[in-house]
Amino acid sequence: MPTKREDLKNCFLVAFKAGVHGGLSYRHSDGKVFVKGSAEESSWKTDKLINDKDERNKAVCMASQIKRSVNKLGRENELGTIVPVENEEALDDLIEKCKQDVADFNATGVYTHLRFTALKFFISGENEVALEDMLGDLRETLDELRSAVKSADFQSIRSVVTKLKGFDMVLPKSAAEHLQRAIADARKQATDVRKSLEERGKDLEDVQREMNTTCVDFARFAVMDPSEALESDDFDNPLIKQMAEAHSESRGAGVMLGGGGGGMDEDLSAPFTGERYARQVMIL
Secondary structure (H helix, E strand, C coil), X not given: CCCCXXXXXXXXXXXXXXXXXXXXXXXXXXXXEEEECCEEEEECCEEEEECCHHHHHHHHHHHHHHHHHXXXXXXXXXXXXXXXXXXXXXXXXXXXXXXHHHHHHHHHCCCCEEEEEEEXXXXXXXXXXXXXXXXXXXXXXXXXXXXXXXXXXXXXXXXXXXXXXXXXXXXXXXXXXXXXXXXXXXXXXXXXXXXXHHHCCCCHHHHHHHCCCHHHHHHHHHCCCHHHHCCCCCCCCHHHHHXXXXXXXXXXXCCCCCCCCCCCCCCCCCCCCXXXXXXXXXXX
16 A cells, blocks of 8 residues: 555664865965966966875775765665664664774874764654655655666666665565565566677567566555555556555555465465566455
8 A cells, every 4th residue: 555654664864974084185386377368277286195095095995984884774865874763773883883993093093083973863753854755765766767667778777776775674564565576576677688688689679568567566556645646647557556446445444455465376486576466466
């Protein structure tokens, strides 16, 4: 069923800031200006001095690793990294480790030093703007994935899939499962597209006709604004529309749409792709 803002799990917005200071200086010489007609050309000489190259390189490498380390606990976006509440203990341990690593480096550093700051904000159902932005980002990214799949652009598919990393950790279980299946299916199709184009020499238009957006469409429906789900008319698979209508009719009766009920004479261990996945998700 579509995901509302209040359905999202509580989480943290985290930003790790690590800066390198000292051990590097610049000296500028007097500039020269050349004028010819209406054109003007200027030039200056700049000398760069690194007091200890190995020390500074180590500091730059450590700062980069520190800033990226939090991403393994959540999903990075433009504001920072979204970390689910169940990872709070691991997050706090990581912050303490980074502080200790920086202190150890600064204790022995002669010219270059590190500065580390960890910003940690709790986001709950009351943080309407932050949660709406998160859902909006997810919806836009799934739209990108759908376009990439339809275009049979395997490089774009892989790039967009990377952007979806970690979103499932803050989604309700059903929506998270749809997203995980969409990602798995997109990765498989990207591999198939590359082999078809590069190894088998198939025509791009023929490959595009074979692409299937069923899994990503279900994921898009699962995170769509409920007020927009029924009005959406851009799904290729009519079962998506039926699911939206069933959801609209069942809300008052408390019926939940699920993925993976019983009563099917199929191998449920088979990949959740194409029409087989669409049929199974329709089970109430």
